[in-house]
Amino acid sequence: MAEGSSNLRTPLILGDKKPKQVSDDICGILDRKPTRMWYIAFLASLLVLGIGTAATVYQVMTGIGTWGLNKTVGWAFDITNFVFWIGIGHAGTLISAILFLFRQKWRTSVNRAAEAMTIIAVMCAAIFPLIHMGRPWLAFWALPYPNMRGPLWVNFRSPLVWDIFAISTYFIISAVFWYVGLIPDLATIRDRAKPGMRKKIMAFFSFGWNGSYRTWVRYEVVYLLLAALATPLVVSVHTIVSMDFATSVIPGWHTTIFPPYFVAGAVFSGFAMVLMLMLIARKVMALEDYFTMTHVDAMCKIILVTGSVVGLAYLTEFVTAAYSGSVYEQFVFMNRAFGPYAWAYWIMVSCNVISPQMMWFKKVRSNLYFVFILTIIVNIGMWFERFVIIVSSLHRDYLPSSWADYTPTIIELLTLAGTFGLFFTLFLLFCRFLPVIAMGEVKGVLSYGRSKKARVFVAQANEPMGVTPVLEGEKA
């Protein structure tokens, strides 16, 4: 019955494609001239990036006094953006590594784009701590290295130093993982390209890959190992990011729930972002056969689960505060929900707790416009979550005389916009020059849900009558 039960699964890739068709479909996108829509999107992103760059140059030259920070709220907008972007990146690693270990075959259609998104998001994130240093050209001071300033080392007990190691390791591993996955696909482009510049570039970067079975065996082992290494890494990265807050003595930050809460939130926002990008890519590049409703459905379910975890974490924080007996802790949470930043708090709750609950319904999950809007709402909500955690915990100090408020300046807003410009510029370039779908991996799942018998079966099941025919010999 093993053979027969596969009939019940939906094929991952529609259209009953052969391997050649996959190469033609995916490489074909790169062969064609970019569409008008691509140019418009690219120029718009580039413009926003330019504005953000100007704002960054201005604040680096002038100093971070151009921000709305004060003595009480010493961390606000840029740390919010940093945590937001790092969190976005986490979904890429989750799809490429954790779902790989769990043998979730549907990931093959999404993983390439998701990994690219990770790398780009980490770049966007890294900009903020660099600017926040005030003198970014001295950023290397944060690294431990033998120096001539007497024995002088960084403080290895500080979570900010852990952060530097975690983020840079994360960036490097994500890039390695992505590149290893790309090698066979670059070889495919090389072999299809006409002699010329493109062929030479692809030949160089595909390392002379020839598809020998020995290379494939080692390749698969490496892929598995990298997945196994990246899985604890991704959890450690956001854990360490959360420790930037949790190891302090600020009420609202000093809590052990932060690491799991941050990791779930990261996956939540990251999945929403991947789904949003894939919905656009699917439409613009006509990838409907590769990124199907099955994929959308699976991703919506993960958003629902992680969204519910995040909602539970918000609730737990309140219960913990109420039970703690600490007036400061209790005050912070009451102030969060009903104080000056209550508007941000309720945006967060409605976007992150209420809106994903709609994904319980199959009707919602299968309505692409609705899903698209929800993904944007989730990302807005997750940005506000970080803002609420950071600003609302800081702005009411232990000492009422030092209480202060925070409003971002136009420079800070433009810098945030600039990172979105960078994000979309790089992502559009990626879609233009590299295969958005991992061809080698998709070829491996073409037969999923399509044994030779199933092929007939699916064809018949798709008939309008919807009657499930029993094929001869099927009962065996």
Place this chain on the structure above:
Amino acid sequence: MAEYGHHTEEPTVYGLIAEFDDSDNLLHAAEAAYKAGYRTMDAYSPLPIHGLSEAIGFKKTYVSLITLIGGITGAATGFGMQYFASVIHYDYDIGGKPFNSWPSFMPITFELAILFGAFAALGSMLALNGLPRHHHPVFNAKRFERASSDGFFLCIESEDLQYDTEATKKFLEEQGPVEVSEVLDD
């Protein structure tokens, strides 16, 4: 001319290559070739084919072991660096914490273990596979550009002890290929 060393103008033959139209046919041909006693051969495909390495008799890869060694080296480097800096070279009282505050050293130890492990994995994969290598004789084979798209190839190399131009060609043709052709060394 040929009697005095290898100054022949004739290119040498690298092997015979057979193209198949799907992975099952390639797998069967590889099994048959191994059974027939061929050992120096290679199969080329656009996607990994499970069971192929067992069929051709390639069993062990050291990639995992090298990765483990890399990971342990990374952990030792990470902890060693922090211990040296905080206990030996710059023993500075920070908040009354012990110089060897080892629990605080764990995150960086862990991160470096992962980093070195991944480098070892990538490096060993490339080194053992002999990559980057841009000039491989098999690229001279007819229609070989399909090996990265939808062609499945089995190449029996001329270095194989049993290699015989006529007999090997006949053997490959019996396996139901699309085409069998000779690959020249360059």
